[in-house]
Amino acid sequence: MLIFGYRHSSSGYIRAAIAILLGLLLVVWPGHSSNMIGYIVGAFILLIGVVSIVTAFYMRGMRTIVASLVSASITTVVGILILNRPDYFVKVIVFLLGILLLIFGLYQFFSLFTVRKVIHVPLYDFILSGISAAAGLVMIINPFRSGEVIMIFVGAAVLVYGISTLLATMRIRAAMKEDEEQSGQFSPYEDMTGKSSDEE
Numbered sequence: 001m002l003i004f005g006y007r008h009s010s011s012g013y014i015r016a017a018i019a020i021l022l023g024l025l026l027v028v029w030p031g032h033s034s035n036m037i038g039y040i041v042g043a044f045i046l047l048i049g050v051v052s053i054v055t056a057f058y059m060r061g062m063r064t065i066v067a068s069l070v071s072a073s074i075t076t077v078v079g080i081l082i083l084n085r086p087d088y089f090v091k092v093i094v095f096l097l098g099i100l101l102l103i104f105g106l107y108q109f110f111s112l113f114t115v116r117k118v119i120h121v122p123l124y125d126f127i128l129s130g131i132s133a134a135a136g137l138v139m140i141i142n143p144f145r146s147g148e149v150i151m152i153f154v155g156a157a158v159l160v161y162g163i164s165t166l167l168a169t170m171r172i173r174a175a176m177k178e179d180e181e182q183s184g185q186f187s188p189y190e191d192m193t194g195k196s197s198d199e200e
Contacts, residue, residue, distance in 0.1 A: 012169025014051050018044055019162030026155025030148045037151060038086020041093045044158075045100070046079025075100075091142075094154060098139025101161055105133025108168050115175035125171060128164035135160065 022044045026037070052072030059065050078096060082089045109129040112121050135157035142150070 012165060012173070015048060016162045016166035016169060018047055019158050019165060021162075023155045023157070023159025023162055026151050027159060028155075030151035030155065036086075038082055038089055038093060041097060042079050042082030042086060042089070044079075045075055045082060045096075049073070049076030049079055094139050094142055094150060097154060097158070098136045098142070101136030101139065101157055102133050103136070104161065105129050105131075105136055105164070108164060109133065111172060112168055115172050118175035118178055119171060121171050125164070125167050128160060128167065132157065132161040132164050 022040060025040060049072050052068060052075060056065055056068035056072055059068060082093060082096075106129075109126060112125055112129060115121065135153075139154060139157065
């Protein structure tokens with residue numbers, strides 16, 4: 001949301017569980033009414049926003065907290081709007097979800113790139129994050145004709161994102177734990193100079 005936090009022990013796992021559940025629902029029952037899909041996706045986005053707002057307060061560095069709160073608040077508002085008008089937002093849902101997957105996939109990729117200095121990150125973790133981002137881009141373009149095909153693709157994309165988030169959370173949490181044991185402090189939010197936001 002960006003759902004930026006990995007510091008809180010359960011936030012990443014919650015996001016992964018929500019995404020996997022939503023992905024399975026859309027893949028297994030793509031023919032559901034547009035309203036039902038709207039409610040499901042709206043609730044999914046709203047939950048992500050709420051979780052991100054809560055976990056933002058566990059982060060370190062004022063800039064990180066503010067950025068996370070702003071993105072999480074936007075996500076929450078989008079979820080509420082979709083729940084209010086699910087029929088109108090069906091096509092918009094695919095577009096917005098594509099944007100979110102593109103951003104989350106890229107952010108997750110670079111988060112893994114950062115923690116690779118602390119622990120080994122398998123290549124398939126990067127591949128899954130890249131697939132999530134690429135799927136988001138496809139959803140933004142939306143070349144599909146059939147509504148059912150769109151929903152199956154969206155479900156598969158969200159499912160991949162959920163699995164990717166689960167694996168990324170495991171890697172990042174392990175890296176944070178190892179680094180904290182060695183230095184007493186770890187922050188995955190580093191700028192181009194290698195300094196964390198806490199040091200500014």
